[in-house]
Structure formats: C-alpha cells, structure tokens
Amino acid sequence: MAHVIAPSDCRQFTGGLSEFDIEADTVRRLVAELDRLYPGLGSWLDRRMAVAIDGEIHQDAWTSPIGPKSEVYFIPKIGGG
Amino acid sequence: MSKRHVSAIVNGDAVEFLTDPGMTLLDALRDELDLTGSKEGCGSGDCGACSVIVDGRLVCSCLMLAAEAQDRRIETIEGMAQGSDLHPLQQKFLEHAALQCGFCTPGILMASKALLDANPDPTETEARYWLAGNLCRCTGYDKIIRAVMDAAAEMRQARVS
Amino acid sequence: MTDVLDRADATPRLKVVGTRPIRPDGADKVTGRAQFGADLTMPGQLVGKILRSPHAHARIVSIDAKKARALPGVKAVVTGADFPNLADEFHEGGEAASNLRDLAMNVMARDKALYDGHAVAAVAAISTAVADEALALIKVVYEVLPHVIEVEAAMASDAPVLHPTMFTEGLDERPALPSNIAKRNRIARGDLDAGFAAADVVIEGRYVTQAVHQGYIEPHACVASWAADGQCNVWSSSQGQFMVRTYCAKVLGLEISNIRVTPAEIGGGFGGKTTVYLEPLALALSRESGHPVKMVMSRDDVFRATGPTSGSVMYVKLGAKKDGTLTAADVELKYQAGAFAGSPVGAGSMTALACYDIANFVITGWDVVSNCPKVAAYRAPGAPIAAFAVESAMDDLARKLDIDPIALREQNGVKNGVKASYGPTFANIGYLETLAAIKTCPQYSMPLGPNQGRGVAAGFWFNVGGESTAAVHINEDGSAVVVTGNPDIGGSRASMAMMAAEVLGVPVEQVRPMVADTASIGFSMLTGGSRTTFATGMAVVQAAEKVVAELRRRAAVIWDVAVDQVVWADGVAVCRDPAKATGKTLTLEGLAGQSGRTGGPISAQVSLNAQGAGPGFGVHVCDVEIDPETGHVTVLRYTAAQDVGKAIHPSYVEGQIQGGVAQGVGWALNEEYIFDREGRMENAGFLDYRVPVASDLPMIDAILVEVANPRHPFGAKGVGEVPIVPPLAAVANAVRSAIGVRMTELPLSPPKIRAALDAKAG
Ligand code: FES
Numbered sequence A: 001m002a003h004v005i006a007p008s009d010c011r012q013f014t015g016g017l018s019e020f021d022i023e024a025d026t027v028r029r030l031v032a033e034l035d036r037l038y039p040g041l042g043s044w045l046d047r048r049m050a051v052a053i054d055g056e057i058h059q060d061a062w063t064s065p066i067g068p069k070s071e072v073y074f075i076p077k078i079g080g081g
Numbered sequence B: 001m002s003k004r005h006v007s008a009i010v011n012g013d014a015v016e017f018l019t020d021p022g023m024t025l026l027d028a029l030r031d032e033l034d035l036t037g038s039k040e041g042c043g044s045g046d047c048g049a050c051s052v053i054v055d056g057r058l059v060c061s062c063l064m065l066a067a068e069a070q071d072r073r074i075e076t077i078e079g080m081a082q083g084s085d086l087h088p089l090q091q092k093f094l095e096h097a098a099l100q101c102g103f104c105t106p107g108i109l110m111a112s113k114a115l116l117d118a119n120p121d122p123t124e125t126e127a128r129y130w131l132a133g134n135l136c137r138c139t140g141y142d143k144i145i146r147a148v149m150d151a152a153a154e155m156r157q158a159r160v161s
Numbered sequence C: 001m002t003d004v005l006d007r008a009d010a011t012p013r014l015k016v017v018g019t020r021p022i023r024p025d026g027a028d029k030v031t032g033r034a035q036f037g038a039d040l041t042m043p044g045q046l047v048g049k050i051l052r053s054p055h056a057h058a059r060i061v062s063i064d065a066k067k068a069r070a071l072p073g074v075k076a077v078v079t080g081a082d083f084p085n086l087a088d089e090f091h092e093g094g095e096a097a098s099n100l101r102d103l104a105m106n107v108m109a110r111d112k113a114l115y116d117g118h119a120v121a122a123v124a125a126i127s128t129a130v131a132d133e134a135l136a137l138i139k140v141v142y143e144v145l146p147h148v149i150e151v152e153a154a155m156a157s158d159a160p161v162l163h164p165t166m167f168t169e170g171l172d173e174r175p176a177l178p179s180n181i182a183k184r185n186r187i188a189r190g191d192l193d194a195g196f197a198a199a200d201v202v203i204e205g206r207y208v209t210q211a212v213h214q215g216y217i218e219p220h221a222c223v224a225s226w227a228a229d230g231q232c233n234v235w236s237s238s239q240g241q242f243m244v245r246t247y248c249a250k251v252l253g254l255e256i257s258n259i260r261v262t263p264a265e266i267g268g269g270f271g272g273k274t275t276v277y278l279e280p281l282a283l284a285l286s287r288e289s290g291h292p293v294k295m296v297m298s299r300d301d302v303f304r305a306t307g308p309t310s311g312s313v314m315y316v317k318l319g320a321k322k323d324g325t326l327t328a329a330d331v332e333l334k335y336q337a338g339a340f341a342g343s344p345v346g347a348g349s350m351t352a353l354a355c356y357d358i359a360n361f362v363i364t365g366w367d368v369v370s371n372c373p374k375v376a377a378y379r380a381p382g383a384p385i386a387a388f389a390v391e392s393a394m395d396d397l398a399r400k401l402d403i404d405p406i407a408l409r410e411q412n413g414v415k416n417g418v419k420a421s422y423g424p425t426f427a428n429i430g431y432l433e434t435l436a437a438i439k440t441c442p443q444y445s446m447p448l449g450p451n452q453g454r455g456v457a458a459g460f461w462f463n464v465g466g467e468s469t470a471a472v473h474i475n476e477d478g479s480a481v482v483v484t485g486n487p488d489i490g491g492s493r494a495s496m497a498m499m500a501a502e503v504l505g506v507p508v509e510q511v512r513p514m515v516a517d518t519a520s521i522g523f524s525m526l527t528g529g530s531r532t533t534f535a536t537g538m539a540v541v542q543a544a545e546k547v548v549a550e551l552r553r554r555a556a557v558i559w560d561v562a563v564d565q566v567v568w569a570d571g572v573a574v575c576r577d578p579a580k581a582t583g584k585t586l587t588l589e590g591l592a593g594q595s596g597r598t599g600g601p602i603s604a605q606v607s608l609n610a611q612g613a614g615p616g617f618g619v620h621v622c623d624v625e626i627d628p629e630t631g632h633v634t635v636l637r638y639t640a641a642q643d644v645g646k647a648i649h650p651s652y653v654e655g656q657i658q659g660g661v662a663q664g665v666g667w668a669l670n671e672e673y674i675f676d677r678e679g680r681m682e683n684a685g686f687l688d689y690r691v692p693v694a695s696d697l698p699m700i701d702a703i704l705v706e707v708a709n710p711r712h713p714f715g716a717k718g719v720g721e722v723p724i725v726p727p728l729a730a731v732a733n734a735v736r737s738a739i740g741v742r743m744t745e746l747p748l749s750p751p752k753i754r755a756a757l758d759a760k761a762g
C-alpha cells in the first residue's frame, strides 16, 4: 500500500484526514480510489496538485507508476520563470 | 507636416530617405532602411541597444534625429562583418558565449568596436566603464568583457604581425 | 529507460555533450539578422497603441471613442466591451495556474482600472503619430477610488477592496467579508512550541523587499493578422508560442485551430514573457480593421503594465541548539500579487526552508492583491524573496553561535533521504557537494580589507519537466534537423543540437536546430521553470534514438542481415554479422542517400510528459566594500556554485548562473518599484529603475557541480532558476559583515546604508 499525504486543505472532503494508505499502482488509479473513498477529493487533488512519488515530482502524470511501498505526496503545482 | 529628404552614408553605401521632423535615427534605420539590427530597448538613451557609430562617434540612435544624419557616415551592426568574414569582436562573442538572448548584442558590439577603435588596449575596468551605457540583462557581463578583452588582444596581435 | 543510469555514468565517453561549440544561431545574432518581436513587418500593417489608466484604482464610468474613430487614418478602436466576459477558469498547463478571467481583465480593463498603466482601450492607425493622436481623443470618465499598494496596508481591514468577490481561501473558516487577501497557505511539521523550547538561541527578524521587474531588454512586441476567413496569425516574442495560442483563443473566444503562432527570437523573458499582454489586443484590432496590426511596448509600458514580481513583508524566527542544530522555524510570508490573485507565495513557502532539515516548523504564506501591476513569473518565482529572509536569519544565527556560515548549513543541510520541508523525500541532490565547492573555492579564504565584508547564502529550486515535442529529420546528405516548440531564450538551440548530435554520433555542426511555429510541431509547454534542456532535451534524445534505430534497420536492409547484427557507433552503421563481411560500414550520408529505396525518408518525432526533473541547489559567496562616505556598496568578488546535474554546454550554464547573479545583485542593491502618493509608478524607465551595468559588477565565478540526475539521458538538471535565489541574502550578509549592522529592507541603497551607519555611530 502506498502512503499518501495530501495538504491540510483536503480535510473539507475527508472530515479531518489528510494521510491515507491506498492500494494503487498508477496516479490515475490512486486519484480514482481517493475519489471513491472521499467523493470529490481525487478530482480536487488532480486539478490543483502535482504529486511527488518517492521524492520525484510528477505533474499531470496519470500514468506515472506507484510502487507498493511508495510515498506519494500531493504538493501544489510548480511553474517557474 | 512635410517630410524632409536626407542623404547619408550607411555602412559605406550612399542612402536616401524621407523623414518626419520628429523621427529618430533609430526609426529611420529600422523603418525606412530596413536595418533592424539596431534595437530599441528604451527609446530614452538608457540601454544602448540602439548604439551606432556616427562619424566615428558612438551614439544612441534613439536620441539622434534622423534629419541630423544628413551627410554623415553611419556604421551599424549590419556593416560590421566584412562580407562573410566576421569582425574579431563578433567572432569572440560567439567563442565566449557572450550572448544569451542576443538582443543587446548588436548595441554592445557597436559600443565595443567604438572602444577598440579609440583604445586598442583597454583595461578590464576601462572596458566595463565604456560599456556601462549598454544594458545586458542575461549574461552578467562576465563573458562579454572577456570577449572584448580577447578580441582586443587578437586585434593588437594582428596589427603587429 | 533501464540504460539511463549507465549512460549517465559513462559521461567521460561523451563526445559532444559537455563541450563548448559555437551556438547554431550565433552568426545571425552577432550580425543583426536575427528577427526579434519588433523586427517583423507585414504588408499593409497598422500600428496598434494602448490607452492606459492614469489612476491606480478607478471605476470606468464611460469610454467615448467617437472622436478617435472619426480621425482620418484610424482603422479600429477596441475597449473592454469588445472582449467576451470569461468565467473563472484555471489554466494549469503545468505552469503556475492562471485564472483566465483575470488574465483577460488584465489584458483589457472592464469596469475598473486596477493599477496605473492598466489598459483601457486600444487603437490601430496608419502611423504612430495618428495612433497617438487617436488615444488623446478617447474620452474616459473615471471615478477615482482610494488605492492601496503596500502589502500589509492591503491586508488591513480598512483597506480599499479591489475585488468585492474575493474571500480569503485557505482559512479555517470562510471569512464573512471580502478582502484583498486571496489566499493563505500553511506548511507545518512537528511541534513549533516544543522546538523553540528546546532552542538555546533564537533569532528573529522582519524583512521587506520591493517589487522588481524582470527587466528583459526587449519590450513586448507582436504582429497579428486576422484574415477574412477567420484564420489568425500571430508573430510574437514570448516564452511559448503554444501558450500565446491558448491564451489568445481563450481571451477572444476563438478556436485554437484558427490560430497559428510563430515565435520570434526572444530578447529575454526570465518568466515575464510567460503570459500575454499585446497579442489578444492586436488580434482584436486586426479583426476590426481588416489589416495586420503591429504592437510594440515602450519601456514605460513594460514597467507599468507587465511583470514584475512581488514586493513582500516577511517574519522569520529560527531556534537552534548551541551546537548549531536547528530546532524550530516560524516563517510568515506576505507577498503582493498585484491587481489579481496569484503571487508566487506558494512556491516561496515551499522553498523557504527547503535547504534545511528541521524537525519543527510552520510556514504561512499570504497572497495579497493591491493596486500595482499583476505579478508575472520571475526566475524561481517566490524563492529569492523567501531566501532573502531565511538566509539573512541563518547568517545572524551563525554569527550568534560563532559557527562558520557554511558549516552551519552543512550541519543542517538536506541530503538524500531527508524529507523536504515541502513534503517529499530528496533523492540525487547535490546540496552538500555545492556547499563544499564554496568552502574550498579561493574566494572563501581570501583576506578582507577595511570596510569589506563577505556573505554566504544558499538557494533551492524544484525544476520542472512537463510536456514537450521534438522531431529529428535526416536530410538526404546525412545532415540532420532538430525541430522543437520551445523558444530559444538563452542558448537552448545549442543544447538541443548537441544532445541530438551525441546520440546520432555526428559533429554538432551537422545538426541544425529549429524552433517551429504552432502548426509545424506538436505541443510543448513554454520555455520556463528551467524545463527546456531537461524535458525538451529528453524528447530530442528519444527522437534521435528512434532515428538511430531506423538507421540500423535501413543498414540491415541494405546488407540483408538481421537488425541486431547492426550496431551504430560514431555516426556509422557497422555490420557484425560474421556471415557477411564483419566490420563493413555505412555512413549516415550513405544511408540517407539510399533512404528512398529502403523505406522512405528517415525521421522521428517524440512527444512526452517528462517527469523527475532533479531539484537544484546553489551556494553563493559575495564580497563587498562599503564607501562609508556615500553608503555605496561595491561588489568586489562573487562566486556561485550550483548543482547542475550535467552541463550540456558549460558556457551557457555558466552564463545562466552569471546572469542570475547579476539580476539578484540588482534586486539587492538598486532595483525597486517606487510609487507616488497617487499610486503611479515614479521610476518607469531604465534611468531611475537601475539595473546593474558592466561597471557595477566584477567577474562572476561559476562553479558547476555535477551530481547526475538519473532521469535525464545525460544527467542534466534545470539550471536557469536557482542562480537568482541566493544573491539577495548573499549581498545583504556581506553588507552585514562589512558594516556590522543587519539591513533587513531591500534594496540596500546608499541612503539606507548611510542611515544605518549613522544610527550605529549613534
Ligand atoms: S533604445 Fe536607445 S538607448 Fe535604449
């Protein structure tokens, strides 16, 4: 199970939780699973956030693989100059 | 508002154009003569992107009226290379990677040429103060100064041999 | 991607990557032939000009353009009424999210002008003189409203509110009243109180920075043509032709398929050209007039209506044990967003403590609107500001503990396996290596004279990947063309050609890089966020690898052997089949010449969404000398070390670092937006907004630290953002060391230094 950490703003969907252990092997499946558990959460995260999978930042990347022991961190999307 | 006829020598060639009384030399070069190598970064004499050499003197062409070009000799970036042989400054700018976006480059090359025409052996400090009227926002000037010093050395060498 | 690591390790065998060839677009740029935004003209083109609000905050009661329209030579006038009203819609596109509704209202004001310089109308006429005359004939009736500029004033409960619909996001409860605070964000870990309780030493400070402009030398410029059949063409100088296309389509309500955007050469951007200002207006004017319209900003326009990045007020409190171990940090960042929400305070918060491993911290960020131009991205958006505060505090801490500032950073610095303050766990980072590079650089141990001081600071940027497309075509003589969709802002053509040449095994001169228009290459995100060499470079490498695979296949056809019996080495196919002559070769030229008979032209295109751009760290040391009479600060020496992963073209990597340092030094010492009492910018020109000139700076030593990024074929990390992060604090810390007084408000202009010296003298 991947350990998933979302920003505290997401508590509006979860009634307080912002860390989850989720079974999913891609970002797309993770987002879908979060949406199933907490309706609206997955798509909210998906729209606004990038994910760091084991420390590596992925943006707009549904197919990025998630390992069984991965740490998945939702962080704001990053732009740049 | 009647236009005025101007004849001048630009990069060795006789040219003629018509100008409004308020037109700058920069606009005349760019819009009337299609010499768009000289750039406008400010229009107020503060950035040097429009630098050209008029009768041997470095000027900001955005500050000079086109009408004042009558009978003058004007050198612009387009006349710097001899045919397809780059001027040593141009060559050194390439070798030293002294340009990033390249927008300041024509002005800085003209200013550097005016420097080396007047002072073939400048110190680094002299080069820095001479070029202080030419803004470059990309390079931090390090490679520009190196390129100018290197070109100066090479040109002195060429003169000796 | 399995062989990626091996290849990065095989660095010494690289033939092209890591060398310093002359850039492919160089000759055009030193001879004045390169065409920048303002250099293109179209037959029958008109001149477009903008009427700007002279008020910082005003209701637009009415606009009467009848007289302007009637002026001979005027072909079109547009105002806010000519643009569709958009709903809130966030365009992410991998860049900092921009609300398209705000973007559209920033391009052309609707019912309110929100800053001095806000566009309220535009005209197209047969000449500049006529256009200027027409602007003077447009009658705008304003109801001037109270305005607010400074960030803490804008947060006050009695501040004039810019947007009555703005209710602060991110608070525990939705506020009852609208305000200028768009958003609060918070990042926290551990127990702050316990952390400070465990501290032996506490450092506290309030820090202030002013809005500064990117200061690219080329003003924004474009030519737009709206043809009778609805096909639109735009030529413009921007950081992304696809970005221009998307934004024009949205602002004008057009189909993307009807817009083609061709990138001009770009005369600097630094983030400031990641949005549109002119293009939608030029298109609207072209539609109304039936002519192509050219628009070029003046420098005054550039300062008053584009960029800048945020001014800020920040509070930092650090706690540490006697031995230097950080125990707690409390950071509060308040950033100006300009007239619309969206300051880079989010990134500022995420980067503020990213260099340090601290158990207990809270970082709070406030995104605040006020009556100044909407901020645009500026190199590592948000990070230099936060770093100024945190790195100044770190310097005070080192001083108080009597620990060398590099040693203090080494002791608390992040390394692989440490959880970053912004969440994820670091891997393949080179922060400690970068600190070590500064510790051992000659400047760090050079003796200092009287009135001289030395300052150190560190900085961090994430770097990003994202969507890119690249194509590689082999010409019939064996030369190659590399096509990408990313404007070349500082030498990226060179690095694209080099990476392709490396894979193809040919000299770089044999590869011609091109930057294509939006109709000629697949989508790419814009050039920015230090993504091009990483992400677009990855697409180039993969396309070149596909071409190599195809070349081997063609050789196999010619020799009639199995493909796996053909290897590609140094630009030639070599036959390994013992049944045929082993060692037989076919050159690229030979294969290209016969491509018609072996299957047709040889080319490949790759589109990808690159992930895993490695984070970058920089450490800078700055030596200054203060003139006690005038308060003038001279930068004597400067060394900047940065982990770049792998420098593809080291000269341009050094150039990025040197340029970032120069901008940071300007930010620290001279640059600032100054507003008068009416909220009008007082210094909208290079005479009074003083960017560093050649005589202000010394040579800038750039040390390239190379801790390879395993996700890039050659190990590259982004390089363009990091170098502007440390200088603000490096300079301020050097000034502290020279004068013995901590200066907490930028810029460190001579009058401020004089005042500090006088106060110290008592
Ligand atoms: S355009 Fe002439 S000095 Fe700037």
Ligand code: FES
Pocket (backbone or CB within 6 Å): B098, B099, B100, B101, B102, B103, B104, B105, B135, B136, B137, B138, B139, C217, C267, C268
């Ligand atoms: S190279 Fe861009 S301004 Fe000098």
